[in-house]
Amino acid sequence: MTVLPRDVLHASLQDPVLESIGFLNEIMGRYPDALSFAPGAPHPAPYEGLDTARYLDRFTAHAAASGLGPERAARLLYEYGPARGLINGIVADALRRDQGIDADPDALVITVGAQEAMFLVLRALIASPGDVLAVSDPCFVGITSAASLLGAAVVPVPEDADGLDVGALAEACRAARRSGRRIRACYVAPDYANPGGTRMAAGRRPRLLELAAQEDFLVLEDNAYGFTAPPGAELPALKALDGGRRVVHIGTFAKVCFPGARVGYVVADQSVSTAGAAAVPLAAELARLKTAVTVNTSPVCQALIAGMLLEHGGSLAELSRARSALYRRNLARLLRALDREGAAGLPEGVEWNRPGGGFFVRMRLPVPADAGLLEVSAAGYGVLWTPMAPFHPGGGGTRTLRLSCSYLEPEEIDEGVRRLGAFLREHARPRSGAGARPGGSS
Numbered sequence: 546m547t548v549l550p551r552d553v554l555h556a557s558l559q560d561p562v563l564e565s566i567g568f569l570n571e572i573m574g575r576y577p578d579a580l581s582f583a584p585g586a587p588h589p590a591p592y593e594g595l596d597t598a599r600y601l602d603r604f605t606a607h608a609a610a611s612g613l614g615p616e617r618a619a620r621l622l623y624e625y626g627p628a629r630g631l632i633n634g635i636v637a638d639a640l641r642r643d644q645g646i647d648a649d650p651d652a653l654v655i656t657v658g659a660q661e662a663m664f665l666v667l668r669a670l671i672a673s674p675g676d677v678l679a680v681s682d683p684c685f686v687g688i689t690s691a692a693s694l695l696g697a698a699v700v701p702v703p704e705d706a707d708g709l710d711v712g713a714l715a716e717a718c719r720a721a722r723r724s725g726r727r728i729r730a731c732y733v734a735p736d737y738a739n740p741g742g743t744r745m746a747a748g749r750r751p752r753l754l755e756l757a758a759q760e761d762f763l764v765l766e767d768n769a770y771g772f773t774a775p776p777g778a779e780l781p782a783l784k785a786l787d788g789g790r791r792v793v794h795i796g797t798f799a800k801v802c803f804p805g806a807r808v809g810y811v812v813a814d815q816s817v818s819t820a821g822a823a824a825v826p827l828a829a830e831l832a833r834l835k836t837a838v839t840v841n842t843s844p845v846c847q848a849l850i851a852g853m854l855l856e857h858g859g860s861l862a863e864l865s866r867a868r869s870a871l872y873r874r875n876l877a878r879l880l881r882a883l884d885r886e887g888a889a890g891l892p893e894g895v896e897w898n899r900p901g902g903g904f905f906v907r908m909r910l911p912v913p914a915d916a917g918l919l920e921v922s923a924a925g926y927g928v929l930w931t932p933m934a935p936f937h938p939g940g941g942g943t944r945t946l947r948l949s950c951s952y953l954e955p956e957e958i959d960e961g962v963r964r965l966g967a968f969l970r971e972h973a974r975p976r977s978g979a980g981a982r983p984g985g986s987s
């Protein structure tokens with residue numbers, strides 16, 4: 546038998562981020578009856594009774610009526626398709642109407658989830674060893690693991706309660722320059738980030754774009770959770786503020802439709818010039834890269850998503866209305882349950898933030914929140930959560946855990962937090978042995 550020592554394979558296979566995802570899956574498999582605040586997966590309720598045939602028909606009828614004719618439209622679903630995508634116009638219309646993002650359909654690529662979009666954008670932008678990706682710290686592991694696969698250097702930039710620290714990013718740009726490197730792009734999820742739950746304050750958004758222009762980097766905006774903002778409290782996407790075309794906007798239908806479709810998109814309207822040839826949008830270059838990765842996003846899946854959008858008047862806001870309400874209900878329930886446990890008395894130093902949307906609450910402990918502690922929580926109390934350290938490329942987060950509210954029913958949230966409280970009272974006491982006090986918020 547051929548034996549391949551792991552260390553002769555690409556270094557990304559030993560990346561602790563991949564290890565940590567494997568560990569979480571493994572522990573969930575070992576404790577199937579535990580209540581789990583670990584997965585950031587969408588709630589399954591909206592999939593029940595999903596009429597996929599109707600949505601496919603809806604898209605096919607739309608394509609036929611848009612000039613393709615019935616025969617060609619019917620064949621679309623079964624053939625290879627253009628790398629840039631089939632549903633670009635429908636998605637571009639929705640982004641314009643719902644988010645004020647005014648992009649030409651040619652500036653979009655429909656990708657295999659947001660994950661592929663991240664991979665393609667990094668592949669295009671990180672062109673030499675001196676090109677660095679700045680990321681908010683803590684940060685979604687999807688982008689750091691894509692960087693790891695591509696061998697791209699990552700610089701963590703801290704975030705505070707108002708989101709990415711723009712002053713620290715400016716300093717990171719200067720430090721990179723001093724060492725002969727340059728920050729090529731900065732990844733940020735301005736609306737209810739995964740894992741921190743942070744939302745970038747309105748006043749900070751233009752400051753980030755100003756810095757991007759000044760320091761000549763692109764902003765990679767991940768908008769996975771923007772749809773969970775309470776009605777009337779939405780903030781403009783960075784892309785909607787982007788007069789200078791500094792923002793590459795990445796979106797996903799995983800949360801507003803369903804993740805099994807694996808459909809996402811990227812808006813890349815930057816202009817790529819070649820001597821002696823007409824400029825093309827960066828999206829066209831991403832589509833060329835995509836031909837070497839996934840060829841094209843499944844036409845069937847694109848048609849399903851487009852059909853769902855069309856059934857909701859072509860509006861992302863309409864499409865996501867019920868789901869957004871479901872997640873806000875769950876988040877409020879989680880925060881209420883935590884407050885109850887806090888009032889009943891939690892060890893000193895147990896603190897959590899209070900996001901206004903998204904799937905995640907971040908909890909700080911006075912003790913390490915590591916794999917060993919998770920094992921105790923799972924085995925002794927039947928409750929799972931996610932250690933945050935792997936989300937910190939800067940090396941912090943060892944005493945922080947993430948609670949996701951997305952996947953559970955409200956009663957399960959109550960029971961899960963009750964179990965969590967019992968676990969914390971026993972196992973999250975500060976080493977000094979300080980007494981208990983009501984849990985606070987941070």
Ligand SMILES: Cc1ncc(COP(=O)(O)O)c(C=O)c1O
Nearest residue numbers: 658659660685739769797799809
């Ligand atoms: C911040 C963030 N971006 C994107 C995604 C979804 O990506 P995809 O469309 O590849 O499922 C997730 C899902 O967990 C996420 O948390």
